[in-house]
Amino acid sequence: MEKRKAYNIRFHFDPRTKLILLILFSVVVMIDVTDGPAYVVRAIMTYIPVILVCLEGKPHIGARFTVLFIFATWLTEVAQDNIGGVAGMLILFLCFMITQFAPTMIMVWYCISTTKISEFMAAMNRMHLPQGLTISIAVMMRFFPTLSEEYRAIRDAMRMRGIALGRGRVTKMIEYRLVPLLFSCINIGDELSAAAVTRGLGAPVKRTNVCEIGFHGMDYVVVVVTLALAILYIYLSGANGLV
Numbered sequence: 050m051e052k053r054k055a056y057n058i059r060f061h062f063d064p065r066t067k068l069i070l071l072i073l074f075s076v077v078v079m080i081d082v083t084d085g086p087a088y089v090v091r092a093i094m095t096y097i098p099v100i101l102v103c104l105e106g107k108p109h110i111g112a113r114f115t116v117l118f119i120f121a122t123w124l125t126e127v128a129q130d131n132i133g134g135v136a137g138m139l140i141l142f143l144c145f146m147i148t149q150f151a152p153t154m155i156m157v158w159y160c161i162s163t164t165k166i167s168e169f170m171a172a173m174n175r176m177h178l179p180q181g182l183t184i185s186i187a188v189m190m191r192f193f194p195t196l197s198e199e200y201r202a203i204r205d206a207m208r209m210r211g212i213a214l215g216r217g218r219v220t221k222m223i224e225y226r227l228v229p230l231l232f233s234c235i236n237i238g239d240e241l242s243a244a245a246v247t248r249g250l251g252a253p254v255k256r257t258n259v260c261e262i263g264f265h266g267m268d269y270v271v272v273v274v275t276l277a278l279a280i281l282y283i284y285l286s287g288a289n290g291l292v
Contacts, residue, residue, distance in 0.1 A: 062101075064172035066268040067160040073279045074098070074153045080286045081149065087285035094278050098156040101271075105163055114155055121147040161190050167260045175262075188241045195241075199233045200226075 077094060080087075095118060099111040125144040128137050166187050173183040207225050 061163075062271065063262050063264050063268050064160075064164050064169050065176065065262075066264065066272055067164060068172075069272055070097075070275055071153075071156055071160055073275050074156050077279055077282055078150060078153050080283065085285070087282055090278055090282045090285060094275070094282065095152045097271075097275060097278075098152055098159055101159055102155065105159070110155075114151065117147060118151060121151075161194065164190070165260065166191065168262055171260055171262050188238075191241050192237060195237050196230075196234060199237065200230055203229050203233070 074094070077091065096115070099114055102108075102114075103111040121144040125141060125148070128140040128144065132140060169187060169190065170183060173186075203226055210225075
């Protein structure tokens, strides 16, 4: 138990660290590089979210992303040389979306799944951000995981009733899955708003928080390494005339 507690303290990053990493990845994603030294730096940065996910005790997700990224990279080279026409364009587009945006998407998933709302609120209060912005982001962070759980529940219920995609039942899938999901979105939004009001998030007083946040050694290491790679990537991209 003591070893596990030490492990969690060592690798539990501050919410502000995760926000800095997300901003850096968002900047890097805006520059498209397909070869050269800049591409090598980009490939190295791609696996930073994978390492962070593995440190959180979910190596299977990191392994899936690694396999998907390698497969998309390989399929891009194959499609460029051997597949033409509309099929080739579709394959290249899908592979481009995976290699270009998947690192940022897994970083977003990492931030949402590993950050408690209380920690996030405490970090935003220390940054003196407006309450309107902080509450909006907090509600959004709760909305998507709750929506995912709701969709899985609807999917399981439809499977029990024999309603699945295909087999001539596409219209039923839309009717029995998407329509309930849309109504669930409305209910989830109302419930989260009511929960925020109940907890006094909009009250004009200074909030207190019992959770402990702060920068540790690993926070500085990860931020410095990612920042150095991002600066190097932008510099190499500029040398190639891409920025």
